[in-house]
Amino acid sequence: MATASMLQSERFSQILKCPWCLETFKIPRVLSCGHTYCTSCLQSHININITSKDTLQANFSCLLCAANTTILDHSVETSRLAESFPVNCMVISLLDVKLGMSGRKGCEFCRKRCKEVCATSYCQECHISMCDTCKQYHDDISECDKKNSFSFNEQTELDSVRVRPNLAFIEMCPKHPDEKIKFICKDHQELCCSTCGFLQHRMCDNITTLEDMLRTTYVHIKSKEVETNLNKCNNCLKRIINGVNTSLDALQYDKAAISKKISSVIEHLNKTLVKLERDLTVNVKDIYQAETLTLRFQENKGNNLMTSVYSDLMQLDLVMTKGSEVQQVIALYNLGHRQHKNFQGTSEYVSSVNVIKLTLDIDRNVLDMLNTVDKFGQVLVSRSKFHISPGNNESMMKESNFETESKLKCLSQFETKNIKQSETDSGSDRAEIPLRNKNVVKIAEFNAKSVRDKSLCQISDILPLQGSRLLIVDSMHQKVKILGPDYKCLNCMTFTDCPWNACFISGIDVALTMPYQKTIQVIRIKDKMQTTREIKTKFQCWGISTMKDHVVVTTRGDAHCVLILDWNGTEIRQIMLHNHWDRNKLSYPSSVTTNRSQTVIYVTCHSGLVAYNTNWDILFTYTNQSKDSLGGVDTDRDGQIYLCDSNVSNIQMISSDGKLIRTLLSGKQKPLKIMFYKDRDIFLLTYHNCNVIEIYQFK
Incomplete structure (x- = not known):
């Protein structure tokens, strides 16, 4: 699990920055793919991709993962489409945690107006942090008991009080926001509230309550599984990015070596070859710049993927340390469904990254000092794949959230050690594995x-x-x-x-x-x-x-x-x-x-x-x-x-x-x-x- 030192790290601060403006989130809005943007930045992106004539068939792609997002509410004006997307309460909670670590809280009313003002009070009924000015309006308008409002100096453990209510949105049904999730339909592999269960799942045979799930070790097993898989993605991306950085250094060394080799050959050539030398040097520079841009792009893409994976890790840590058991079940279910996307994105990224090496192929005619030579040489670019993988995406997709329950049944009969041993024994004879069990x-x-x-x-x-x-x-x-x-x-x-x-x-x-x-x-x-x-x-x-x-x-x-x-x-x-x-x-x-x-x-x-x-x-x-x-x-x-x-x-x-x-x-x-x-x-x-x-x- 993440510690306070992780929350104070540069990576944690990077998670709280909008990928569009690269500033701290202001009214963060989350897309269907799970990525978050400032409301104003999201509206700018929508304005670029969607015109007012296109709102009936409007969709745009995410900047990070290129997933298409479709506008479902056609009654909203184009200039306010960004406001139709839900606020990312998890990011708001993380912003509050960051402010709390620095000894200050942000006023939530001011944040909605894109202002960063330190909060001085907190209402237990509304679960809202306020500055002095907003508290006066709150006390005049709200029906909350003033006894339930206190200053930060009167509450030393505000973080634990503040973070938990922000996690309450996890329990709410996305289709019926006023009702809490109470059931899991295993026939459709969906979370549902009482209304969903009555309207859509009343004919289903395999429905389990969250209370029944809490009686098992689902949270313990699934949290370890999700954390392990996310860490694998994270570690793989780190190694790939380190490899890209190493390749950048090697690329610079190759450039210097080629330039030196060119100079040594030129010393033995006629002055008429100076033009060819100049042309090749420019060619080396152009290729070097092009390949450097390629590696920089790959590095940025890897950083974006790592940020997404790290965000899931932080969400997992926050839920597991601050959330209730019900919130943990729901969050783990959602993270379990998203983890195969992280694996797919990482696998595709690994397959697209190349190790680039520059070498010089001197033309034989140049070495023979022939006057008929028409080129000095050419720069060869060799690419090889990184032999690193976070795991197989198909196996991740196959093992859904509800298949974790089969492990729970095994744990009731055998020790974990015996299970691992049996899995090792069953996979020892690879020659007889049928295709149905292969990746x-x-x-x-x-x-x-x-x-x-x-x-x-x-x-x-x-x-x-x-x-x-x-x-x-x-x-x-x-x-x-x-x-x-x-x-x-x-x-x-x-x-x-x-x-x-x-x-x-x-x-x-x-x-x-x-x-x-x-x-x-x-x-x-x-x-x-x-x-x-x-x-x-x-x-x-x-x-x-x-x-x-x-x-x-x-x-x-x-x-x-x-x-x-x-x-x-x-x-x-x-x-x-x-x-x-x-x-x-x-x-x-x-x-x-x-x-x-x-x-x-x-x-x-x-x-x-x-x-x-x-x-x-x-x-x-x-x-x-x-x-x-x-x-x-x-x-x-x-x-x-x-x-x-x-x-x-x-x-x-x-x-x-x-x-x-x-x-x-x-x-x-x-x-x-x-x-x-x-x-x-x-x-x-x-x-x-x-x-x-x-x-x-x-x-």
């Missing part, structure tokens, strides 16, 4: 956009080819591209309409659905791609896959069915989805794939997934989280199914019997297609209207 790590990404493409790509399908090549279907530009091992476009074929999905029907032939033309194009892949034949279909065909001697296609909303065709395109069978379910629930079949043995067919629909055997008997149905259309589907080596859900922006891992195992990569913007390849530990992921294809691996 997802992004190992690479590449841009699929060609030079002639004028808009964003829509990569609707990917197929692996021999020689580490990839075939990608770009429906936005009506193209099929072949990418080499370096992900450069080797070959491209343009169509008159939008292709959508593809599958192999032989070693060199690929079937490609053209839904709006109601055809399936068969293209042969050799040195060049060429169309060999065309299969006409009765309906629009979108998804396509092979099953032994047949081709399986989906028709989406054109027929709400799955078609089974032979290799010549003759229809063998038609599976109507609404024969089995309510058409409004499971219809609109879009994607189709099979397992590795081609014994199970998986079809994504409007509200979920349907699994068939080879006789087209239903094995199971799965309803997805958003109850909306799903994107691509594929299976891994263990038989688990992976669904792209663009509506809730995640990947859902489903067991072979139709049970949800976990969600992956939550927050990714509209995933469209997922494809496992090689040993099926690695998968590629595309997004709606996006040029980038990302590569992930289970580790």
Whole structure:
């Protein structure tokens, strides 16, 4: 926990400064992302990004995390939109603590007028610190008993009295500000008051009161867990920033070494090379300045992230030392939900930081004293990643606040030491860990956009080819591209309409659905791609896959069915989805794939997934989280199914019997297609209207 020395540190003062004006907060307002700004600074930021005409669809991004904040109250004038955001009472409490440590309190009435005036009195009923002038108005207008007002000299332990009421806002329901939070709905993982419980959670089966939570060791376990994870983030950021500072020093040393090397070479060169020397020196200076700016930017970004993490640590310390047990439960719940964002931001920051080194590559012609030389050399910039990580974000996201209760049950049966030993033993044999228990790590990404493409790509399908090549279907530009091992476009074929999905029907032939033309194009892949034949279909065909001697296609909303065709395109069978379910629930079949043995067919629909055997008997149905259309589907080596859900922006891992195992990569913007390849530990992921294809691996 933080001590008084931490509160007096420079970091504590930095937390209480607005990131816009870099001054101490004045009427701090908190955004939905959790970051705080002065009211006037927030209004200035809103004025820059939002005009009065845009208030009906108004949103702006946070300066620190770039998260979008939407204006919900459209009745407020644009010039006063900042006042519609809630006041950050926690920051006000910290300001009071800082003032109390310096032997003075701030008048809260004056602070609302952006004035810093020392308080001399305190009202126990209103929980407000006042100066002499404001106290006179307070005594004349307020109905509070004057006996409950006293000067600071009459109360030596004012800090303990003052901080606790400021934490009372934690107990209040955000939807019903006049009611306190009393329950936790574990079905929806939400905190709720009595009104919320009656209106929104009365049909829920798993609701626990805060009093029941207090009877467990939840606060003790969760506080240690949150503090440990936040400290990991904090320590990781410290090490990264120290590394950036070291890189800055090394960069200066490299610059000096290069300049010295340049001078030694110039001594042996003709005077005609002086101009080239001057050009290269300028080049070194420009690169040095550019890379220095890059490192400075990375340092500032790291400091902002550390400030956010440190703010959570200070909030945790304040609640755990000054707050009630109920406040601790609520604060820990909120901090537990925010900690995975800190891990995600830290992980992304770590992946973006590079170790920069400057070296000089002397041109061989210069060394040979040739008069035909056209350049003196070039400055090489080498970058390497920091091998530091605060932990895995997916594991943090998986372990929610309510999963901490499973640890409470273990503690009632075993000692903590035994639990740690069993976890160590279970993780000793890494070779047999299934993919469902591994972490997802992004190992690479590449841009699929060609030079002639004028808009964003829509990569609707990917197929692996021999020689580490990839075939990608770009429906936005009506193209099929072949990418080499370096992900450069080797070959491209343009169509008159939008292709959508593809599958192999032989070693060199690929079937490609053209839904709006109601055809399936068969293209042969050799040195060049060429169309060999065309299969006409009765309906629009979108998804396509092979099953032994047949081709399986989906028709989406054109027929709400799955078609089974032979290799010549003759229809063998038609599976109507609404024969089995309510058409409004499971219809609109879009994607189709099979397992590795081609014994199970998986079809994504409007509200979920349907699994068939080879006789087209239903094995199971799965309803997805958003109850909306799903994107691509594929299976891994263990038989688990992976669904792209663009509506809730995640990947859902489903067991072979139709049970949800976990969600992956939550927050990714509209995933469209997922494809496992090689040993099926690695998968590629595309997004709606996006040029980038990302590569992930289970580790």
